[in-house]
Amino acid sequence: MSTDQPSRIQSEVRRRRTFAIISHPDAGKTTLTEKLLLFSGAIQIAGSVKARKASRHATSDWMEIEKQRGISVASSVMQMEYRDCVINLLDTPGHQDFSEDTYRVLTAVDAALMVIDAANGVEPQTRRLLQVCRARNTPILTFVNKMDREVQEPLALMDEIERELGMTVVPFTWPVGMGKHFHGVMDLRQKRMRVFAPGEDRVAGDEEVLDGLDNPAYAERFGMQYENAQGEIELVNEAAPTFDLDDFLNGRQTPMFFGSAVNNFGVQEVLDALVELAPAPAERAAMQRVVQPEEPKFTGVVFKIQANMDPAHRDRIAFLRVASGHFERGMRLKVVRSGKELRPNTVVSFLSQRRELLDEAFAGDIIGIPNHGVLQLGDTITEGEALQYTGLPFFAPEMFRSVEVADPLKTKQLREGLRQLGEEGAIQVFRPEAGSVLLLGAVGQLQFEVVAHRLEHEYNVKARITAARYNVARWVTCDEADGGEKELRRFIDHNAHRVAWDAVNAPTVLLEYAGELRAMQENWPKIKFHALREHA
Numbered sequence: 423m424s425t426d427q428p429s430r431i432q433s434e435v436r437r438r439r440t441f442a443i444i445s446h447p448d449a450g451k452t453t454l455t456e457k458l459l460l461f462s463g464a465i466q467i468a469g470s471v472k473a474r475k476a477s478r479h480a481t482s483d484w485m486e487i488e489k490q491r492g493i494s495v496a497s498s499v500m501q502m503e504y505r506d507c508v509i510n511l512l513d514t515p516g517h518q519d520f521s522e523d524t525y526r527v528l529t530a531v532d533a534a535l536m537v538i539d540a541a542n543g544v545e546p547q548t549r550r551l552l553q554v555c556r557a558r559n560t561p562i563l564t565f566v567n568k569m570d571r572e573v574q575e576p577l578a579l580m581d582e583i584e585r586e587l588g589m590t591v592v593p594f595t596w597p598v599g600m601g602k603h604f605h606g607v608m609d610l611r612q613k614r615m616r617v618f619a620p621g622e623d624r625v626a627g628d629e630e631v632l633d634g635l636d637n638p639a640y641a642e643r644f645g646m647q648y649e650n651a652q653g654e655i656e657l658v659n660e661a662a663p664t665f666d667l668d669d670f671l672n673g674r675q676t677p678m679f680f681g682s683a684v685n686n687f688g689v690q691e692v693l694d695a696l697v698e699l700a701p702a703p704a705e706r707a708a709m710q711r712v713v714q715p716e717e718p719k720f721t722g723v724v725f726k727i728q729a730n731m732d733p734a735h736r737d738r739i740a741f742l743r744v745a746s747g748h749f750e751r752g753m754r755l756k757v758v759r760s761g762k763e764l765r766p767n768t769v770v771s772f773l774s775q776r777r778e779l780l781d782e783a784f785a786g787d788i789i790g791i792p793n794h795g796v797l798q799l800g801d802t803i804t805e806g807e808a809l810q811y812t813g814l815p816f817f818a819p820e821m822f823r824s825v826e827v828a829d830p831l832k833t834k835q836l837r838e839g840l841r842q843l844g845e846e847g848a849i850q851v852f853r854p855e856a857g858s859v860l861l862l863g864a865v866g867q868l869q870f871e872v873v874a875h876r877l878e879h880e881y882n883v884k885a886r887i888t889a890a891r892y893n894v895a896r897w898v899t900c901d902e903a904d905g906g907e908k909e910l911r912r913f914i915d916h917n918a919h920r921v922a923w924d925a926v927n928a929p930t931v932l933l934e935y936a937g938e939l940r941a942m943q944e945n946w947p948k949i950k951f952h953a954l955r956e957h958a
């Protein structure tokens with residue numbers, strides 16, 4: 423077929439940019455997302471993304487989370503076209519209790535945009551997300567937001583980011599003043615100044631731009647703020663290294679931009695940097711071989727499952743990241759794990775300017791396939807090749823509960839409901855080696871509440887979720903050289919009261935205290951304890 427010629431796939435892959443925005447709640451992720459869509463022309467009016475953000479502050483209000491779950495499918499992937507590039511922006515759940523989901527979303531992107539509130543600097547949740555990016559060497563662009571407020575000194579911020587990230591920061595712009603005296607930013611590479619004016623009315627191209635970094639008119643117009651900025655820029659020029667694309671692509675350097683998302687300021691620079699600097703989809707490792715994105719055959723991996731809102735249908739949407747080839751609606755695909763055939767005729771539409779997203783996709787794109795449980799987290803989909811992508815992380819839960827049914831006749835429904843919720847990644851379910859009460863493991867408290875609510879409404883099971891004494895979990899393995907299966911079995915038999923099996927039958931030890939773990943590690947030197955399990 424002419425459309426499948428390698429050159430077409432290659433050029434489509436090259437113009438893809440797939441990234442996620444990471445930030446601590448309230449730093450401005452939603453605002454910036456919206457402005458990126460606005461500046462690329464994907465939406466006409468500001469407010470459409472913001473409107474869906476139902477409950478920023480309702481930390482324990484799971485009904486709100488339920489609402490969010492429903493509306494967020496369409497906007498969980500946003501596709502825009504800008505300067506001949508196709509940009510896929512993946513949303514990450516804002517609530518920290520769902521950070522597990524966020525970690526998995528980060529495995530589906532090629533770059534991340536970190537938004538920092540200039541008053542607060544690097545905050546706890548950003549830190550955790552960054553660790554995931556760092557572990558994968560994901561290139562990170564940094565946007566320092568809210569310069570229209572009284573914030574920290576830019577040099578101090580730069581220093582803090584550098585320390586927290588463990589990578590070199592290279593400023594691409596530098597602020598002139600802040601708060602009431604925020605006058606704009608110096609574009610250090612283009613050597614010009616963009617003058618700040620508050621308001622949301624301006625879009626691309628109608629900012630006042632002054633040529634040169636030390637135009638004599640600046641001192642008069644911007645006073646002390648300009649003089650300070652000038653001094654800082656001199657320091658930065660001396661101290662900061664020059665930008666090195668290779669270092670950025672390997673997660674050793676981050677370009678830094680200053681702006682004010684709510685005032686549409688600094689947004690264009692970020693969009694331009696994404697197109698110019700962020701990488702196109704790269705090769706991806708499977709257990710069997712490394713796959714190139716421009717290979718003609720389609721392959722993809724499920725990184726997120728989202729239950730649909732209609733409890734009667736119990737259908738789910740699997741989010742696939744295309745890893746190679748050309749996806750077309752109605753093509754014959756195979757779920758490698760189960761060998762089942764899949765023929766997606768309906769694909770979920772995301773917020774997009776491009777109608778053809780529904781009909782075709784290339785490496786870097788995300789497709790949403792509705793299904794009834796055929797697709798699971800971590801599944802690899804191909805045109806027939808036996809291939810399994812690696813790297814989808816599951817984190818050791820930090821909170822545990824026991825779960826039982828109020829009505830013993832509903833035991834089967836409970837197990838079925840938990841199996842499905844577990845497959846979706848909403849919760850981790852453990853079956854103890856000794857005893858019959860199932861255990862739930864979560865990263866955030868809210869996960870338990872959502873599970874109880876969904877068991878009742880979607881599976882018609884009233885579950886009794888009660889405290890469990892565990893606080894620490896580790897997956898256990900044993901290398902062949904250390905005795906392999908046999909040694910692992912010996913460990914499990916010795917510790918039967920502390921061992922449980924997870925959804926894919928991986929053995930896990932559950933402990934009360936971190937100290938116990940240390941003791942156990944000393945007593946069992948041949949056993950490996952893992953805080954992270956990669957789906958394989």
Ligand code: G4P
Pocket residue numbers: 445446447448449450451452453454478516567568569570571681682683684685
């Ligand atoms: P999030 O998705 O990261 O949680 O943050 P979000 O965009 O919702 O922004 C959090 C708050 O910060 C919002 O105010 C938003 O308007 C404000 N904000 C975002 N960018 C800027 C900026 O550049 N300057 C200033 N001063 N504020 C900014 P809010 O009062 O919580 O909500 P709203 O009533 O404005 O919607």
